[in-house]
Amino acid sequence: MTQRPVPPNADPAPVHLLNQELRFQKGIGPRRASELQQAEVRTLDDLLHRFPIRFEDRSQLQRSTDLKAGESAALCGEVVSAGLRRTRRRGFTIFEILVRDDAGLFRVVWMNQPFLQDVLKPGQRVSLYGKVEYRTPGGLRLSNPQYEVVASDTQSDDDDEDHNHTGRIVPVYERIGSLATGHLRRLVLDTLKRLPPQLDDPLPDAVRARHSLPGRREALWGAHFPAPETQLDTLNRFRTPAQLRLIFEELFLFQLGLALRRRERQAERKPRVLRVDDRVRRSALSVLPFRLTPGQKEALRTIVEDLCRPQPMNRLLQGDVGCGKTIVALLAALVAMENGLQVALMAPTELLAEQHYLSIAPLLSTSRFRVILLTGGSGAKARREAGLALERGDANLVIGTHALVQQNLRFRELGLVIIDEQHRFGVLQRATLRDKGALPDVLVMTATPIPRTLALTSYGDLDVSVIRDLPPGRQPIKTTVVPEARRQGVYDFLGRQLKKGRQAYVVYPLIEDSEKMDLKAATAMSETLATVFSDYVVSLLHGRMKSDEREGVMRRFAAGAIDLLVATTVIEVGVDVPNATVMVVEHAERFGLAQLHQLRGRVGRGADQSYCRLLYQGKLTETARARLRALARTTDGFEIAEEDLQLRGPGEMLGTRQSGLPTLRVAHLIRDHDVMETARAEAEAALGSDGIPEPVLAKLDDAWTRRFGLAGVG
Numbered sequence: 001m002t003q004r005p006v007p008p009n010a011d012p013a014p015v016h017l018l019n020q021e022l023r024f025q026k027g028i029g030p031r032r033a034s035e036l037q038q039a040e041v042r043t044l045d046d047l048l049h050r051f052p053i054r055f056e057d058r059s060q061l062q063r064s065t066d067l068k069a070g071e072s073a074a075l076c077g078e079v080v081s082a083g084l085r086r087t088r089r090r091g092f093t094i095f096e097i098l099v100r101d102d103a104g105l106f107r108v109v110w111m112n113q114p115f116l117q118d119v120l121k122p123g124q125r126v127s128l129y130g131k132v133e134y135r136t137p138g139g140l141r142l143s144n145p146q147y148e149v150v151a152s153d154t155q156s157d158d159d160d161e162d163h164n165h166t167g168r169i170v171p172v173y174e175r176i177g178s179l180a181t182g183h184l185r186r187l188v189l190d191t192l193k194r195l196p197p198q199l200d201d202p203l204p205d206a207v208r209a210r211h212s213l214p215g216r217r218e219a220l221w222g223a224h225f226p227a228p229e230t231q232l233d234t235l236n237r238f239r240t241p242a243q244l245r246l247i248f249e250e251l252f253l254f255q256l257g258l259a260l261r262r263r264e265r266q267a268e269r270k271p272r273v274l275r276v277d278d279r280v281r282r283s284a285l286s287v288l289p290f291r292l293t294p295g296q297k298e299a300l301r302t303i304v305e306d307l308c309r310p311q312p313m314n315r316l317l318q319g320d321v322g323c324g325k326t327i328v329a330l331l332a333a334l335v336a337m338e339n340g341l342q343v344a345l346m347a348p349t350e351l352l353a354e355q356h357y358l359s360i361a362p363l364l365s366t367s368r369f370r371v372i373l374l375t376g377g378s379g380a381k382a383r384r385e386a387g388l389a390l391e392r393g394d395a396n397l398v399i400g401t402h403a404l405v406q407q408n409l410r411f412r413e414l415g416l417v418i419i420d421e422q423h424r425f426g427v428l429q430r431a432t433l434r435d436k437g438a439l440p441d442v443l444v445m446t447a448t449p450i451p452r453t454l455a456l457t458s459y460g461d462l463d464v465s466v467i468r469d470l471p472p473g474r475q476p477i478k479t480t481v482v483p484e485a486r487r488q489g490v491y492d493f494l495g496r497q498l499k500k501g502r503q504a505y506v507v508y509p510l511i512e513d514s515e516k517m518d519l520k521a522a523t524a525m526s527e528t529l530a531t532v533f534s535d536y537v538v539s540l541l542h543g544r545m546k547s548d549e550r551e552g553v554m555r556r557f558a559a560g561a562i563d564l565l566v567a568t569t570v571i572e573v574g575v576d577v578p579n580a581t582v583m584v585v586e587h588a589e590r591f592g593l594a595q596l597h598q599l600r601g602r603v604g605r606g607a608d609q610s611y612c613r614l615l616y617q618g619k620l621t622e623t624a625r626a627r628l629r630a631l632a633r634t635t636d637g638f639e640i641a642e643e644d645l646q647l648r649g650p651g652e653m654l655g656t657r658q659s660g661l662p663t664l665r666v667a668h669l670i671r672d673h674d675v676m677e678t679a680r681a682e683a684e685a686a687l688g689s690d691g692i693p694e695p696v697l698a699k700l701d702d703a704w705t706r707r708f709g710l711a712g713v714g
Contacts, residue, residue: 017194018045025187035177044191048220049246049665052171055235058129058146059168059228063103069134073142076127077101084117099126107141124149129170146170146182169232171224188224195220202700203249204692207682211248212241219245223666238671247667251679254664256700259683266311271438272339272415274307280338284331287363295467296324302465303332303443307416313441319467320637321447321601322474328467329418330360332443337369337396341415341440345399346433348421350375351543354551356420357399359576364397374400374409377547405432413437419444447598447637468638473607476635477600481588481628484617490584491532493613497582498536498563502608504582506566507599509590519544519568525586526566536563543568569595578606588614589624593644596631645670 021043023033041047058074067073077099084095095116096109108128110116120126130145173184199216201208208215214222222242226235234240238247292300299317306313319325333343345360347353357373364371372395374386383403389395393412398404414437434442444462482490494504506529508522519542526540539562541553556562558577565580569591583603588596596614604610614628630643667675686692692700 020044039176051666053174054172056170057232058170064101064106065103067132067140069132071132073132074129079122079124084114110144169226213245214241247672247675250667251676255680255683259687269310270312273310274339283338284334293469295469296328299465299467300328307335312439314462315443316462316464317445323467325445336416341413342411343397343416344404345418346404350377353399353401369396371397374398374403376403411436414440416441475609477604477610477612479612479632481614481632490613503580504564506584509587538564541567576605581608581610583612585614589616593627597640
């Protein structure tokens with residue numbers, strides 16, 4: 001039986017071996033180089049840090065008489081006959097060999113691989129691993145298996161190392177374009193054999209010893225070609241010492257980079273330190289429409305403490321829908337404005353920016369501060385006037401969209417940047433807005449509760465405040481999942497609520513791929529509901545309406561002039577109508593869990609009991625069923641966020657490119673959350689104890705920048 005290949009004692013390879021580009025390697029032409037680059041595998045280092053997706057134990061050989069249909073089997077024997085035959089289907093071939101082991105004969109076939117007639121010939125001894133099928137006629141056969149010609153007695157040990165597809169625990173790689181798992185396996189093995197005896201190790205010796213982690217070279221070998229005694233279950237859970245070593249290394253490096261950036265910011269000094277006195281407190285009390293909850297008070301306290309420090313604030317404020325983040329942000333803005341500074345609040349959509357403006361402007365109407373709105377939909381004259389007001393200092397608070405980051409917009413003295421639903425903005429957009437001031441304080445907000453594991457990565461360099469409580473008098477929203485067949489029951493319930501004087505939303509999905517069709521369906525639904533509920537006022541709201549039209553509809557709905565609002569997901573965030581107590585979501589199976597939770601959060605904003613009905617059509621997939629079940633089970637956004645992370649994964653949950661979420665090569669944010677916590681603690685301890693010399697830190701910092709770029713920097 002072939003054993004795990006042992007790293008040979010070859011001459012040391014160049015130190016820069018792992019930085020060599022794959023496009024210069026043997027067998028990698030321009031096409032394959034392009035495919036690898038698209039998969040972000042550019043260097044030998046990238047290749048070795050691309051874990052197998054699973055391992056298969058092909059070391060336990062079976063006898064041909066023990067084969068069972070539907071199972072995978074490893075066999076070894078002598079080729080008795082081989083032949084290629086063509087079928088009636090044009091261009092379709094079958095290559096078949098008959099193999100004899102010590103129990104008898106068995107058939108092996110490959111579809112459309114005619115080149116095998118020049119590879120596998122009678123008299124050869126072959127090792128095979130593949131799926132067993134039962135076909136009539138012919139009986140059991142091995143179909144399209146992995147194969148190797150087993151070494152003869154005259155072959156050397158080095159030749160034997162190239163037999164890496166069968167006869168041992170074998171790594172299985174995800175295909176990259178035309179590079180199948182077998183080719184990738186050979187490429188990885190060739191690279192491992194060229195590793196020098198010693199590799200630079202980014203982990204401090206004390207950290208490695210504390211966690212009993214193997215050396216880097218040993219870990220790279222063990223993560224791809226484990227020793228024969230390695231437990232298959234442990235390998236496939238990515239919990240062998242070799243795998244954990246590489247996972248920990250990546251997370252340690254990432255957390256160390258974030259800690260370094262935090263340390264650099266702590267050395268920065270704002271041009272003006274804010275102060276809070278009785279005048280500022282009276283100003284805040286004069287605009288406060290209600291008593292703050294304990295959670296709001298605590299969040300505000302930490303934010304104001306940050307504002308009064310000489311270092312720029314860099315804080316994330318997260319909380320569930322309806323917890324009152326906006327009023328906390330407004331009070332922070334008042335502190336900045338009372339200190340003579342300007343404030344910019346950036347929202348991801350025009351509707352949300354408009355909603356912020358409509359809720360904040362009345363609160364500041366009796367103050368001396370001027371609030372302006374600036375979005376992409378603002379006319380040229382309005383944009384010009386807003387720009388002049390900000391440059392002169394005539395405007396104190398500007399609320400807007402990405403229009404705030406346009407190059408020609410200047411502030412007299414921007415002191416506080418507030419970014420709402422910040423995961424919807426790219427890293428560079430946030431950095432551009434921050435650069436419009438001299439080290440302004442930055443407060444980023446999200447109503448999408450972030451699981452701690454994600455917070456340690458996508459927001460790892462931010463201080464975090466969480467508002468967990470809701471304003472007093474709020475009741476949990478009662479959520480029910482309803483099939484299309486029971487639609488009339490939903491309409492009956494809706495009618496009873498409208499009769500009580502309540503208002504309601506009916507939300508239609510708007511998916512990019514079918515936006516026109518969806519919008520047409522939403523419009524048709526609006527017309528249908530206007531007929532069904534002819535005694536009430538029914539209106540339609542969608543993103544393609546002009547800004548003033550949308551604003552008009554929302555004003556009328558907020559004022560109670562509209563009873564039933566049919567809307568697309570433009571109302572996902574920012575709309576606050578306390579009398580709206582019913583949310584009906586059409587085609588609920590088409591929405592993500594976090595999005596459904598955000599939509600549901602549009603009701604339950606007042607003291608009355610609120611309800612959510614999730615209407616679905618057709619047979620639900622397991623994932624869709626799990627989503628809807630989770631939403632019906634709990635209204636806790638943090639619990640839902642954890643469930644969403646499990647169902648969708650981190651990249652899809654936040655939108656990797658937009659959120660600045662790092663592209664991790666070997667670590668997985670869900671599977672390795674415990675390793676992340678350990679890596680963060682070790683990184684902070686290493687910096688705190690000065691256990692890493694400055695030259696080494698500088699080298700690690702350069703490696704972090706090359707590896708992660710701007711990802712994760714808020």
